[in-house]
Amino acid sequence: MSLAEVITEPPFSNRQIHRSLRIDTLREIVDELVKQGHAVWSGPKGAKDTCLIYWRKPDVWASMIQQWASDHGLCNTVLTLYELANGDDTVGQEFHGLDPATLRRSLEVLQTQGKAQLFVGTSEDDVGVKIF
Numbered sequence: 001m002s003l004a005e006v007i008t009e010p011p012f013s014n015r016q017i018h019r020s021l022r023i024d025t026l027r028e029i030v031d032e033l034v035k036q037g038h039a040v041w042s043g044p045k046g047a048k049d050t051c052l053i054y055w056r057k058p059d060v061w062a063s064m065i066q067q068w069a070s071d072h073g074l075c076n077t078v079l080t081l082y083e084l085a086n087g088d089d090t091v092g093q094e095f096h097g098l099d100p101a102t103l104r105r106s107l108e109v110l111q112t113q114g115k116a117q118l119f120v121g122t123s124e125d126d127v128g129v130k131i132f
Contacts, residue, residue: 002050003027042101052101061106064095066115069131078119078128081107 003026006012013020030051033039037057043050065084069075072089083089085103090096095103107129110116119128 001053003030004049040105054102058102058105058109061095061098061102062109062113062115064093065106066110066131068093068095075131078130081127081129084129 003023007021007023007026012026027048030039030041030048030053033053034041034051037054037059039051039053041048041050042052068090069077069079074089079087081100081103085096085098085100095106098106104127107116107118110129110131111118114132116129116131119130121127
């Protein structure tokens with residue numbers, strides 16, 4: 001989310017009483033969310049203008065995805081990120097429709113834990129994963 005865009009909207013601004021949160025205060029709030037693992041700054045390095053706030057932390061999504069792959073016999077099978085987020089096999093799963101950035105971070109958690117391997121094709125959009 002762009003801080004400059006949301007600072008003028010509820011709950012950060014109340015037009016009825018003509019009050020708004022200052023943008024530096026919003027940055028402090030997001031900094032705290034980042035420290036707790038509930039958000040990441042998503043703009044250029046060092047810039048604190050845009051962020052991604054997680055509904056669930058990436059490690060929670062990672063566990064759900066790994067459990068789903070295990071339950072469906074898909075461990076050691078290469079899956080595309082598109083298949084995981086939008087495929088027919090994931091309809092009804094809580095991670096179905098998950099935004100690509102959160103999905104990627106969740107799979108990176110699995111990779112860091114040694115529970116998955118990410119494969120990047122010819123572009124950043126061409127990514128597959130093998131879950132162990």
